[in-house]
Amino acid sequence: MNKVYVLRLGHRVSRDKRITTHVCLVARAFGASGCFITGDFDPGVIRTIDNVCKRWGGREFECTYVESWRSFLKDLRKNEQNIIVHLTMYGLNLPQVIDDIRAAYAAGRNIIIVVGSEKVPREVYELSNFNVAIGNQPHSEVAALAVFLDWLFEGKELSLRFSDANLVVIPQARGKKVVRVS
Amino acid sequence: MNKVYVLRLGHRVSRDKRITTHVCLVARAFGASGCFITGDFDPGVIRTIDNVCKRWGGREFECTYVESWRSFLKDLRKNEQNIIVHLTMYGLNLPQVIDDIRAAYAAGRNIIIVVGSEKVPREVYELSNFNVAIGNQPHSEVAALAVFLDWLFEGKELSLRFSDANLVVIPQARGKKVVRVS
Numbered sequence: 001m002n003k004v005y006v007l008r009l010g011h012r013v014s015r016d017k018r019i020t021t022h023v024c025l026v027a028r029a030f031g032a033s034g035c036f037i038t039g040d041f042d043p044g045v046i047r048t049i050d051n052v053c054k055r056w057g058g059r060e061f062e063c064t065y066v067e068s069w070r071s072f073l074k075d076l077r078k079n080e081q082n083i084i085v086h087l088t089m090y091g092l093n094l095p096q097v098i099d100d101i102r103a104a105y106a107a108g109r110n111i112i113i114v115v116g117s118e119k120v121p122r123e124v125y126e127l128s129n130f131n132v133a134i135g136n137q138p139h140s141e142v143a144a145l146a147v148f149l150d151w152l153f154e155g156k157e158l159s160l161r162f163s164d165a166n167l168v169v170i171p172q173a174r175g176k177k178v179v180r181v182s
Numbered sequence: 183m184n185k186v187y188v189l190r191l192g193h194r195v196s197r198d199k200r201i202t203t204h205v206c207l208v209a210r211a212f213g214a215s216g217c218f219i220t221g222d223f224d225p226g227v228i229r230t231i232d233n234v235c236k237r238w239g240g241r242e243f244e245c246t247y248v249e250s251w252r253s254f255l256k257d258l259r260k261n262e263q264n265i266i267v268h269l270t271m272y273g274l275n276l277p278q279v280i281d282d283i284r285a286a287y288a289a290g291r292n293i294i295i296v297v298g299s300e301k302v303p304r305e306v307y308e309l310s311n312f313n314v315a316i317g318n319q320p321h322s323e324v325a326a327l328a329v330f331l332d333w334l335f336e337g338k339e340l341s342l343r344f345s346d347a348n349l350v351v352i353p354q355a356r357g358k359k360v361v362r363v364s
Contacts, residue, residue: 018201022322029319052320090351090358094340125356135340136351137211138234139328140204146316146325147332158276158317169272169318174307176272 002081002108003033004152006145009069009124010117011039022142023115024049024063030149031157032113034062038069039117057162073127076112084128086114087144091131098151101130105152113148115141184263184290185215186334188327191251191306192299193221204324205297206231206245212331213339214295216244220251221299239344255309258294266310268296269326273313280333283312287334295330297323 006027011020016039024035024045037045046063053059066072076082083104105111114124125131134144149157161168170177188209193202198221206217206227219227224247231245248254258264265286287293296306307313316326331339343350352359 015200018197019204022201022324025321026325029317029321030325056320088358090354090360092353092355095337096353122357125358128356131354131356133351133353134328135211135342136353137342137344138238139207139211140324142204142322142324143208143212143328146322147328150329150332155277160317160319162319169315171274171278171315171318172272172313173274174310174313175304176270176307178272 002105002110004031004105004111004113004149006032006035007066007069007072007112007114008035008037009039009114009120011037011042011045012117013040013042016117017042017044019142020045021048023145025052026142026146026149028053028058028061029160030146031153031160032149033060034064036064036066036072038066038072041065055167057165059164070123073124077127082110082112083130084112084114085130085132085148086124086128087134087141087148088116088120088125088131089133089136089138091133093133093136094148094151097130097132102152111152113145115145117141184287184292186213186293186295186331188214188217189248189251189254189294189296190217190219191221191296191302193219193224193227194299195222195224198299199224199226201324203227203230205327207234208324208328208331210235210240210243211342212328213335213342214331215242216246218246218248218254220248220254223247237349239347241346252305255296255306259309264292264294265312266294266296267312267314267330268306268310269316269323269330270298270302270307270313271315271318271320273315275315275318276330276333279312279314284334293334295327297327299323
C-alpha cells in the first residue's frame, strides 16, 4: 500500500531538538509511516520517538537519519510513484491544491512531505511536485505538518489506533485515564 | 465581537523558547486575538512575536505575560461569556466536541484555548469547560493548537489577511515572492 513520509530538513542539535521531536511525533500521531531527518545527527530525537513508539504503539514507525537531502529527494523524484510536497508559507495555499494531492494519494502514489527549518535551499522548491502553504503567514513547521496531514486524511487520523500499543488513553471529559493493554 | 485567545502554560526560558514562540505564531496566523504566557518571564518570545506582527501585520495581536494561571483562569470562569478549552491528549476527541464549541463561539462567547507543557496541574482540567484531545496520542501543543483553530474556523483562517501588514506573500507554485505593501 502507498504511504506517507516526512522529511525534516536542516535539523540543528541545540536549536531544533524539541521542534524536530514535535515534527516526528506529529508524523506518527497523524498517520505518516516514518520520518527522515537531515542536518545534524541527533540520536536524542530518534531515541525519544522510539520510546514513544514502544509505549504508545507504532513500532513500525521509523525515524531515520539521511546524509544528503539532495540525493534523497532526487532519488525519490526518479520514481513517478512518489509525490514530493514541500510545506512553505510562500507556496500555493492548501485549499487550492489539496484536491490534486488527495487524488494522487488515492491513485496509489506515496506522499513525501518536506518541512524545513529557517532557510530552505531553492533547489527544494524545484525538486518538489507541490509547494504548499498552510496559510501564507509565518508560523510553524509543526503546525503546518499537522494541518496538512489532517486535511489529507480528512480528520480520520484523529481516531488512529496502534495495535501494538502498551498504553491507551480512555478519553475523559475531565482528568486522565490510561490503561495498560499489553 | 467575541474573540479567541490562547493561554500557554508553564513556559521555561531555556527549554521552551521555540515551542512557545511557535504557539504564539500559530495563534496569530490562525486567527486568535492574543496569547497569554505563564511560567518564566521571557521577553525574547514577546519581542519575536512583536517583530512578526510589525512586518507581517496583526499589530493588535498581543502576547502578554500572566503571573498566575490559577487566578487568571478563575477570573475568566466567573464570566459566562468565556469558554475555556484545554487541549490535552487525555480529553474527549475533537470530532466529538467541536460542534458544541463552534455553537458556543457562534453564540458570541469568547474561547480561551489552554495549551500546556509537560505536566498540567489537575486544577486546569477542573477549571476548563472542555478538555479536548486532538487525537488521543502524544504529539505537540503547537500541532494541537493549529488543528483546533483550523476546525473551529473551518479552514477560513488559512486565507487570513492582515490589513496592517508591511509584507505580503504572493503565493507561488515554485519559489518565493514577497511584496512590500506599506
